[in-house]
Amino acid sequence: xxxxxxxxxxxxxxxxxxxxxxxxxxxxxxxxxxxxxxxxxxxxxxxxxxxxxxxxxxxxxxxxxxxxxxxxxxxxxxxxxxxxxxxxxxxxxxxxxxxxxxxxxxxxxxxxxxxxxxxxxxxxxxxxxxxxxxxxxxxxxxxxxxxxxxxxxxxxxxxxxxxxxxxxxxxxxxxxxxxxxxxxxxxxxxxxxxxxxxxxxxxxxxxxxxxxxxxxxxxxxxxxxxxxxxxxxxxxxxxxxxxxxxxxxxxxxxxxxxxxxxxxxxxxxxxxxxxxxxxxxxxxxxxxxxxxxxxxxxxxxxxxxxxxxxxxxxxxxxxxxxxxxxxxxxxxxx
Amino acid sequence: xxxxxxxxxxxxxxxxxxxxxxxxxxxxxxxxxxxxxxxxxxxxxxxxxxxxxxxxxxxxxxxxxxxxxxxxxxxxxxxxxxxxxxxxxxxxxxxxxxxxxxxxxxxxxxxxxxxxxxxxxxxxxxxxxxxxxxxxxxxxxxxxxxxxxxxxxxxxxxxxxxxxxxxxxxxxxxxxxxxxxxxxxxxxxxxxxxxxxxxxxxxxxxxxxxxxxxxxxxxxxxxxxxxxxxxxxxxxxxxxxxxxxxxxxxxxxxxxxxxxxxxxxxxxxxxxxxxxxxxxxxxxxxxxxxxxxxxxxxxxxxxxxxxxxxxxxxxxxxxxxxxxxxxxxxxxxx
DNA sequence: TTGAAAGCGATACCAA
DNA sequence: TTGGTATCGCTTTCAA
Numbered sequence: 001x002x003x004x005x006x007x008x009x010x011x012x013x014x015x016x017x018x019x020x021x022x023x024x025x026x027x028x029x030x031x032x033x034x035x036x037x038x039x040x041x042x043x044x045x046x047x048x049x050x051x052x053x054x055x056x057x058x059x060x061x062x063x064x065x066x067x068x069x070x071x072x073x074x075x076x077x078x079x080x081x082x083x084x085x086x087x088x089x090x091x092x093x094x095x096x097x098x099x100x101x102x103x104x105x106x107x108x109x110x111x112x113x114x115x116x117x118x119x120x121x122x123x124x125x126x127x128x129x130x131x132x133x134x135x136x137x138x139x140x141x142x143x144x145x146x147x148x149x150x151x152x153x154x155x156x157x158x159x160x161x162x163x164x165x166x167x168x169x170x171x172x173x174x175x176x177x178x179x180x181x182x183x184x185x186x187x188x189x190x191x192x193x194x195x196x197x198x199x200x201x202x203x204x205x206x207x208x209x210x211x212x213x214x215x216x217x218x219x220x221x222x223x224x225x226x227x228x229x230x231x232x233x234x235x236x237x238x239x240x241x242x243x244x245x246x247x248x249x250x251x252x253x254x255x256x257x258x259x260x261x262x263x264x265x266x267x268x269x270x271x272x273x274x275x276x277x278x279x280x281x282x283x284x285x286x287x288x289x290x291x292x293x294x295x296x297x298x299x300x301x302x303x304x305x306x307x308x309x310x311x312x313x314x315x316x317x318x319x320x321x322x323x324x325x326x327x328x329x330x331x332x333x334x
Numbered sequence: 335x336x337x338x339x340x341x342x343x344x345x346x347x348x349x350x351x352x353x354x355x356x357x358x359x360x361x362x363x364x365x366x367x368x369x370x371x372x373x374x375x376x377x378x379x380x381x382x383x384x385x386x387x388x389x390x391x392x393x394x395x396x397x398x399x400x401x402x403x404x405x406x407x408x409x410x411x412x413x414x415x416x417x418x419x420x421x422x423x424x425x426x427x428x429x430x431x432x433x434x435x436x437x438x439x440x441x442x443x444x445x446x447x448x449x450x451x452x453x454x455x456x457x458x459x460x461x462x463x464x465x466x467x468x469x470x471x472x473x474x475x476x477x478x479x480x481x482x483x484x485x486x487x488x489x490x491x492x493x494x495x496x497x498x499x500x501x502x503x504x505x506x507x508x509x510x511x512x513x514x515x516x517x518x519x520x521x522x523x524x525x526x527x528x529x530x531x532x533x534x535x536x537x538x539x540x541x542x543x544x545x546x547x548x549x550x551x552x553x554x555x556x557x558x559x560x561x562x563x564x565x566x567x568x569x570x571x572x573x574x575x576x577x578x579x580x581x582x583x584x585x586x587x588x589x590x591x592x593x594x595x596x597x598x599x600x601x602x603x604x605x606x607x608x609x610x611x612x613x614x615x616x617x618x619x620x621x622x623x624x625x626x627x628x629x630x631x632x633x634x635x636x637x638x639x640x641x642x643x644x645x646x647x648x649x650x651x652x653x654x655x656x657x658x659x660x661x662x663x664x665x666x667x668x
Numbered sequence: 669t670t671g672a673a674a675g676c677g678a679t680a681c682c683a684a
Numbered sequence: 685t686t687g688g689t690a691t692c693g694c695t696t697t698c699a700a
Contacts (some may be wrong), residue, residue: 001444001448002470003692003693003694004350004693004694004695005693013670013671014670014671014672015671015672015693015694015695016670016671016672016673016694016695016696016697017669017670017671018669018697019694019696020692020695020696023695025695025696026669026670027669028669028670028698029669029670030671032670043338044446044449045445046443046447047447047693047694048388048447048448048694049384049393049447049448049449050383050384050385050386050388050393050448050692050693050694051384051388051676051692051693051694051695052384052385052693052694052695053383053384053676053694054382054384054385054388054675054676054677054678054692054693054694054695055675055693055694055695055696056676056694056695056696057676057695059384060491061382061430061449064431068412068415068416068419068420069416074408074409074412075408075409078402078408078411078412081402081431082402082403082433085402085433086402086433089433094429094431094432094444094449095430095431096395096428096429096431097398097415097419097429097430097431097568098428099416099419099420099423102423109380110428110682112378112380113380113382113383114380114383114384115383115395115428139578166382168432170697177697201689222616223618245628252586256590256662258699261454282556284557310459320575329524329624337676337677338677338678338679339677345669347686347687348678348686348687348688348689349677349678349679349687349688349689350679350680350681350686350687350688350689351685351687353678353679353680354679354680354686356678357679357680359680360680360685360686361680361685362685362686363685363686366685366686381677381678382676382677382678383678384676384677384678385676385677385679385692386677386679387678387692388676388677388678388679388691388692388693388694389677389678389679389680389692390678390680390692391679391680391690391692438690559677593678604678
């Protein structure tokens with residue numbers, strides 16, 4: 001492998017000149033630049049990442065901490081990861097993938113050994129034990145999610161409270177007054193990722209301000225769970241004409257069950273789902289939905305990290321406004 | 335951040351001694367070791383990854399190239415990734431995540447700039463254009479999958495041909511003679527990942543050697559696709575008493591449809607699925623299945639990379655034997 | 669506009 | 685069993 005010195009020699013310049021051609025941090029005459037670039041191309045020179053990191057104190061690598069369990073919503077996780085990797089590349093950074101189960105130790109390891117310039121964490125919990133450690137690192141971090149006390153750490157996420165508002169407003173506009181929320185499983189609430197409660201809070205508040213009769217019910221994402229959930233809703237909010245479904249995995253069994261019970265969507269019951277676009281589209285009936293914009297959120301996380309790295313200003317908490325897209329699962333109640 | 339020199343000074347030894355305490359590549363007296371370790375702990379010393387890489391020509395990082403599209407089987411991809419990261423950590427390596435869409439350029443970038451010691455690639459195609467580039471790299475690579483000409487590159491995967499054999503043998507043992515294969519979508523065959531054809535080949539061969547009447551049919555993984563597939567099977571192999579389903583996403587719609595048509599599983603029709611364990615288990619009816627052992631395959635890929643890195647011998651192609659687990663979807667035909 | 673040279677922080681060879 | 689030190693390949697300051 002040729003080094004910068006080989007290139008310098010071949011081009012008849014000094015190593016520093018080669019470095020400056022590469023980095024553009026100094027004006028170089030067109031002539032010299034061309035000679036250097038020719039030499040680089042000819043020799044097939046590629047700067048050594050480790051040497052660079054050592055000399056410049058920059059790795060051009062971001063750490064991405066993902067929950068690699070299967071009990072969370074895998075496709076959404078994957079979308080975040082894709083977005084983070086893609087966005088990182090546009091900023092000339094690579095991504096080191098860590099699993100959440102390495103916990104605090106993993107973060108400290110990669111940060112303290114200077115493997116990464118910044119960290120991005122997914123699946124952040126209410127009282128996330130990793131936050132104190134993050135605050136101690138010399139690298140900045142960005143959370144995808146919103147813990148109770150984000151002090152000193154940048155956070156980005158969808159505005160789930162507003163998402164609930166959007167969903168209810170849309171249904172209310174159609175004339176629905178009795179609306180039930182099919183929420184995530186109790187396990188999700190217990191686990192302490194705050195998006196579930198933020199959604200619930202938004203749901204409750206919007207319900208009041210819109211003067212609706214509503215019921216919120218958690219739901220296990222299998223056939224039995226959905227059945228139980230629907231039964232409870234029938235019992236506790238009889239005559240409900242619409243559902244807000246904040247539980248991606250429940251959608252299919254839910255639709256199946258409604259069909260089995262002879263309830264047509266949207267004629268007999270309207271549905272607004274909170275889920276990624278492609279999920280909403282690929283249901284038997286295209287669902288009106290509030291998008292979970294994993295791609296945008298991931299991109300924003302990277303953008304935020306970049307700003308942090310070059311000292312630009314950031315908003316410490318950035319919640320993306322939700323977008324509701326009408327499809328075919330909502331109509332006025334009969 | 336303290337350096338190795340700080341530690342050396344604090345412990346009253348030379349930097350090289352600290353290095354040897356860290357690496358264990360030289361005998362150190364218990365006394366010295368303790369002094370050094372105390373100094374390390376006290377100062378909170380962490381070796382600088384870049385400096386290490388520069389001096390040792392080892393990064394302790396593996397590249398993992400994943401297809402981060404959503405048109406492939408996302409949960410399985412995720413399982414591979416999890417397995418690779420986890421296994422890497424047990425070998426004291428980290429994982430740099432690349433997307434397949436960066437193509438050959440991405441591989442060359444991270445390899446030539448010495449960001450990684452080895453590469454692991456998923457979603458390898460029959461005539462994968464990346465292979466020639468891989469052969470030119472100074473780092474070794476391991477493929478998850480099996481291209482046409484793997485010459486010089488290590489490959490690991492499930493033995494899909496044997497998996498088909500297992501499935502058919504199990505059904506034949508139950509007494510089935512007319513068996514249809516619900517295969518992946520035509521797009522999968524077209525795309526050129528070879529697992530589909532390897533399975534098909536195994537299916538055909540086992541069918542002959544067992545003297546069965548079989549039909550293989552691709553299947554789009556939505557309701558309409560499954561309906562069309564079942565109709566074709568009814569027409570072309572009337573009286574089939576069992577299905578082998580090598581199409582994870584089709585499983586649910588398939589089961590739904592069979593139920594809708596009044597066909598009970600396994601009383602009226604037996605099913606063997608080829609899919610990850612958890613998918614088979616979480617169906618309405620626990621399915622007898624041949625496991626896709628993503629975790630093992632991922633672990634084996636890392637293991638192979640490690641052997642390659644320290645010059646131990648490897649088998650250039652390693653296909654894991656399939657395991658069939660009996661659950662509740664098979665019985666003798668009526 | 670360019671060059672010279674001092675680091676960056678480890679490893680590992682050569683000595684003792 | 686330990687120490688001294690050249691070396692890895694680049695960046696960046698200081699000088700010209």
